[in-house]
Amino acid sequence: MKIGIVIDSACDLPQKFIEKHGLEMMPISLNIGSERLKDTRDPQETLAFYRRYLKDKDLDAETAPLSVQEITDLFLDNLALKYDRVLVITVSSARSPTYDNATKASYQILNDYKERREKAGIGGSFALRVLDSKTMFTGEAVLVHEACRLAYEEKLPFDELRPRIESLTQDVKAFLVPDDLYYVRNRARKKGDRSVGFLAYHVGQLLDVKPILRGYKNETAAVDKVSGFNNAVQKMMNIAKEEILHGLQTNIVCMSYAGNPRIIQDTPMYKDFKLFCDEHGVDIMLSIMSTTAAINLGPGSFSLAFISGKEEDE
CATH class of the missing domain: 3.40.50.10170 (Rossmann fold)
Known part of the structure; x- marks a missing residue:
């Protein structure tokens, strides 16, 4: 078969x-x-x-x-x-x-x-x-x-x-950070995405504030706002580290970048995260983000996902 x-x-x-x-x-x-x-x-x-x-x-x-x-x-x-x-x-x-x-x-x-x-x-x-x-x-x-x-x-x-x-x-958590809010506001909203409103868009562009979006159980929402793209990616990796310490259901973290992955691989934060994952027996995979995703998120966007552990009361 x-x-x-x-x-x-x-x-x-x-x-x-x-x-x-x-x-x-x-x-x-x-x-x-x-x-x-x-x-x-x-x-x-x-x-x-x-x-x-x-x-x-x-x-x-x-x-x-x-x-x-x-x-x-x-x-x-x-x-x-x-x-x-x-x-x-x-x-x-x-x-x-x-x-x-x-x-x-x-x-x-x-x-x-x-x-x-x-x-x-x-x-x-x-x-x-x-x-x-x-x-x-x-x-x-x-x-x-x-x-x-x-x-x-x-x-x-x-x-x-x-x-x-x-x-x-039920336990997949996918995090995304766009490098340019234009795409989330003006392209993804055609599909009903209202994660970034008019005021948030202009404030974000002015102050270089990046929303961290989370896809979870068929819903997408902004869960944090961070100044600067690299700081937002670092925050996502820190979230993943915390989840890894609590125990994932599968020992894999997948990441993607809307551009040449080497741009991410060469950063200290990626090297630090890879070392952390190696020490905790978790594999990571980094790929080029699909054009399907990038049309809605824009070039330079980053995504990270894992399957979180079950809560103790479940």
């Missing part, structure tokens, strides 16, 4: 990890002015995209998920022939229609897969499960990291995989 894991391109994982585990991608469409592109998380294309598009603040840029029919075709023409069981992990349903579209597509896929597999000479049944991560970007990444570990290292039965990962969605 071959198990496949499908992600959308908003999931911030390093390309090497995606390739190592054979993760399948549901690309997200990028509507840039009159052009329509696909975000496939190619690192070089993503960096080129930042240089070409995102510095033009007047450029109309939006993201759009695959349609129900596009997802149906992707599975019937490819994935249902390649795998016997598939788990789809999507960006938060509160942020994107991807989960709803994938769920609707799953009904048609499960109705039609038998004929496709029979024509291809493939026996056996096919099963598909769709999971709302209730988070975004690096938050998705920590869930997918654990799904890969359970499916491919622990060999957890497929019927147990989805409920195990779904239980973890």
